[in-house]
Amino acid sequence: MAETIIKTLKKPWTVGGQAASEIEVRPPTMADVCDAEKEASPLQPNSFNIQMACRVIVRAGSFTGPFAPGHFRAMRPAQFDEITQTLREAEALGEE
Numbered sequence: 001m002a003e004t005i006i007k008t009l010k011k012p013w014t015v016g017g018q019a020a021s022e023i024e025v026r027p028p029t030m031a032d033v034c035d036a037e038k039e040a041s042p043l044q045p046n047s048f049n050i051q052m053a054c055r056v057i058v059r060a061g062s063f064t065g066p067f068a069p070g071h072f073r074a075m076r077p078a079q080f081d082e083i084t085q086t087l088r089e090a091e092a093l094g095e096e
Contacts, residue, residue, distance in 0.1 A: 003093060004025060004058055004090070004093075005024070005086060005089050005093060006023070007022060007023050007024075007025070007082070007089075008021060009021055009022060009079070009082060011079055013060055013061075013075065013079065014074075015060045015061070015063050015067075015071045016060070016063030016065075016071075018061055018062060018063055019061065020059075020060035020061030020062075020063060021061060022060075023059065023060045023083065023086060024057070024058040024059045025056055025057055025058060025086050025087060025089075025090040026056050026058050026090060027056070027090050027093050027095075028052060028055065028056050028087075028090070028091055032052065032055040032056055035051075035055060036048055036051035036054075036055060046080070047069075049083075049084045049087065050072050050080075051069070052087055053067065053072065053083055053084075053087060054066075054067040054068060054069060054071075055067075056087065056090060057083075
């Protein structure tokens with residue numbers, strides 16, 4: 001499997017009862033995509049991206065999951081955009 005991306009967050013994310021200042025993300029597989037599509041339509045990009053994040057985030061700080069959609073609900077859109085950008089970077093990493 002390809003490497004992972006570790007991204008320092010601009011604002012800590014409280015997840016699993018801890019403040020996480022960085023996330024580690026792996027490239028997605030087609031199984032991840034198909035599983036995410038079962039839970040949320042790609043025509044609903046925020047819901048779909050949350051489902052993808054649940055599957056490909058390896059850790060947030062020392063919290064290793066499991067990640068669930070509820071972990072993302074309190075985030076501001078700009079903070080979630082930072083995560084979706086990291087998802088795109090990890091996807092590109094998997095193409096190399």
